[in-house]
Amino acid sequence: MNAPVRILTVADSDSYVKWGAALLERAPADWEKSLLVLATPVLPSAEQLNAALVGIDPQFAQPSIVDLSALAVRIASMQPDVVMLSVRGPLVKVVFRAVLGAAARRPVIMTGLPGISIPANRRAIAYRMQADLFVLHSRREIREFAGLAEVMGVEQRFGLATLPFLPHKNPSQGQDGDVIFAAQAKVPWERTDRLALLSWLAESARRHPYRRVVVKVRAARGEQQTHAERHDYADLIGDLDRPAPHNLVIAGGAMADHLAGAAALVTISSTAAIEAIALDMPVLIVDDFGVSTRLINTVFEDSGLFGNSGDVVEGRFKHPDPAWLADNYFHAVEHDDWVSGLEQLLVLREAGQLAVKKQKQGAFGGILRRAWDRKRALGRFDRSWTGSLALAVGTPARWVFMAARRLRRMLLPST
Known part of the structure; x- marks a missing residue:
């Protein structure tokens, strides 16, 4: 056997x-x-x-x-x-x-x-x-x-x-269930945009006092996540023009727990939208900041899920176009x-036929480059002397290389 x-x-x-x-x-x-x-x-x-x-x-x-x-x-x-x-x-x-x-x-x-x-x-x-x-x-x-x-x-x-x-089970949900906003570290990026988004959620909470509007964050203050977050919603809530309503809350935890029994989900581009769709839950993809690669929301084009700040405030949520579903995750x-x-x-x-493919990009530099890669990826968890040496040598060299590349790009149009 x-x-x-x-x-x-x-x-x-x-x-x-x-x-x-x-x-x-x-x-x-x-x-x-x-x-x-x-x-x-x-x-x-x-x-x-x-x-x-x-x-x-x-x-x-x-x-x-x-x-x-x-x-x-x-x-x-x-x-x-x-x-x-x-x-x-x-x-x-x-x-x-x-x-x-x-x-x-x-x-x-x-x-x-x-x-x-x-x-x-x-x-x-x-x-x-x-x-x-x-x-x-x-x-x-x-x-x-x-x-x-x-x-x-x-x-x-x-x-x-x-x-x-x-998720595979449809939770018990209703109009009075929570509205979940799936926050992201990088989208939107600017403080003014994040504050505007929080203000729309706050106004929605005021207009619908019978339900909670939950800003579901990926990390509490001091915790790490895949992408660094520059403007935390917990910090921004005190900067709203009006005091936040009691039913606007900021919470961490598992997304699955928040979606269980929720009424709808709002986001810019989070994968949580896909989880909500799987539960047949209405979704709103906010497009006030645009639809672009930078916002990671071009995937929702033709989905029928886009809406604006007015939809957030009024609680107008949507279901996806069936034609979009088959090509996108369903x-x-x-x-x-x-x-x-x-x-x-x-x-x-x-059969001994599984060859190791060559790393075509980012491989120049031999042992020093490999130590640089390791130190950059692992930070303080790489305690090797080669990593420290590579960082000391490689950081200024990288600055010179990046400056030269920028200069070349500036000069190319005129040559």
Whole structure:
């Protein structure tokens, strides 16, 4: 009898823990599954970790937290067949190298993105180009990323997976349920825009005193998250023109808990909108700040979900166009092919035909560059002297390189 496939997921920030654990749970039942959290500057707090793992198999409820050296020791002892790198882009190649260096036999390495990934991003591909399988969550994402990879000259295999944390039960909801605003660290970015958004939510709460308007944040003050947040809503609430109504609240915790029994969801572009749609909950995508790549909301074009500040205040929420759903995250689950993709790669591995792809971008500099990558990704959790040396040498060199590149761009139009 063949031994079961051993799959290890390595995660870092709260959103990647949530995604990686949920996707790991979807792997075949007869596979041996393990989850580790890598210590990095965005290490989730205990509260964030608990929220990320709500509803996940109890065997993953208390994952070990390891540094890169300890991860290498675990790889050497476990000898996994598959390693899922559920980590931020700059960390992928760092962990990839550590895994290959520690494994007696090269495992299949998969990676992916934890939420809405439209539009396709060059850096997302560049960071992950050595992975054997890149998991995405809609037909549209596969098309756009595959097309961009071809333009970049990157050979990449993509796998389709239904967003693993989508809820499956329709909660009891009604008009009096909470309205949830899914906050994001980077969108909108400017303080004035975030304050305006908070003022619209406050006015909606005043006009509908029978329900709560909940600003659901990803991190409490002092906690880390995937993207740094410059203007915290908890700080801004005291700067409103009028005192905040009692039924406008700011809360953390698991999104699934907030959606249970909620009446509607409001956001700029959060993946929480997809979770709400799965529950047949009305949604409002606020477009007062525009529709653009920077706002990460172009994916909702033609969805029928866009609305403005007046809709926020009046509580006018929407349901998506059915034609949009099939191409965006709501394909039939039988079209998922990420597991079969892994199985094909495991066959190649058995045959000794699974080559390590070359890192085409961001590889110049040899050992010093690798130490630089590690120090930049791990920060204080990289205690190596080579990392400190690379940072000391590389930081001014990078400034010179960036200045030269900017100068070249300025001069090019006139030549």
